[in-house]
Amino acid sequence: MSRILIAASLCLAAQMGMAQHAPDHTATRASEGEVATTSTQLMNPRPGVYTAAQPGTNEWKSIKKRGITTVVNLRPMKEMGGRDEAKEVRAEGMSYIEVPIFTLQDINAVNAKKLKAALNAANGKPVLVHCASGNRVGGLMALMAALEEHMPAEQAIALGKSAGMQSSEARVRELLNAPKPAPAPAPAMAPIAAPTAAPTAAPTAAPTAAPTAAPAPASASSVNTPPAPPAPPKKD
Template identity: 35%
Template sequence: MRSPRTSSSRSALPPVALVLLGLLALSPLTAQPPAPAGPAQAPATLLVNERHPAPGLATGGAPTTPEGFRALAAAGYKTFVDLRGDSEVTPEIQAAVEAAGLAYRRIPISGDKDLHLGTARELASVLAERGKEPVALVCGSGNRVGALLAVKAFWVDGVAPEQALAQGLQGGLTRLEPSVRTLLGLPAATASPQ
């Protein structure tokens, strides 16, 4: 004959086992999946409309705060070439650039009248002097930077007009493109069909 103790143990076991099996079956539904990795964080831009038309060359609009100049230096840039015109630059800018540890150079380009062989040669000289050191080449937006890069490529480096224009566009050339096309001997741009 069976003892009452054995019989009650056996009858209690199946409900406990069912509860445990139920919990195990539900655990994948309630378990939190690992959090997905966030998107790779893009490097912070250091310049307005920042571009990188060549290794070690950042082009765009100039930073407006001492922190911006320090960020350029922290990113490894060694020279800050400022193409902004006289009315756009204050003495404090050069001091802030140099305080950040960057060499400061100026080649004032106020507009297309300043795009000539002299300024193209001056840019070529600064870039050659810096060698492989990273350079930040700036104006207000990057437009004049791209324009000067294009005429330098054509007049100093001997690059074909179409390639020189492409270099300028990669460097930030926008509104000065018609003037640059004229300087390079290229026809006016045609409107793209819509």
């Protein structure tokens, strides 16, 4: 009996020890799911360049998994609300560059040149450029393509739209002297024939009054005939 109890105790101790040293696969799966999840949509307007709105603080790991090595932030420090994005990005081993665009007026030739330099600094490795919504990124990228890469204006504007440009398009067109093309006229419609009026009936002639008979001519005796003198009285 004692041997049975000792054997059971040893078996239980061995099971407890194995449980303590077993890997926590549940925690690993949760961690992997968190790394792979990203709510920020990354656009890819050209090879090696990604654009986006503001990524979340927990998205840099998954962004790095895309092969991105450099993050370019176009948001000024006052927009960041005290957030230290440079520290977040560098903690994941990526380079961090700021090109602050305060308003659409800062989409200009000087900052277009700065953006081009930031992309060149990555030495051909993937770069992420972001602002708050992607609008400033797309506008500055369009201007950079036109001024620094001598891309035709409409082609550069199309590139900017694919990178997130929206309201900044008017600013880019102004700087490139490329007014927005007039919309194509709507196809002309065939004229609609007016409905044909029903034929009107000919007017009915008024009935002709019967001719009245001419008055009979007066008798000859009644025309200018003096009255006869009275007969003389008879004598008895």
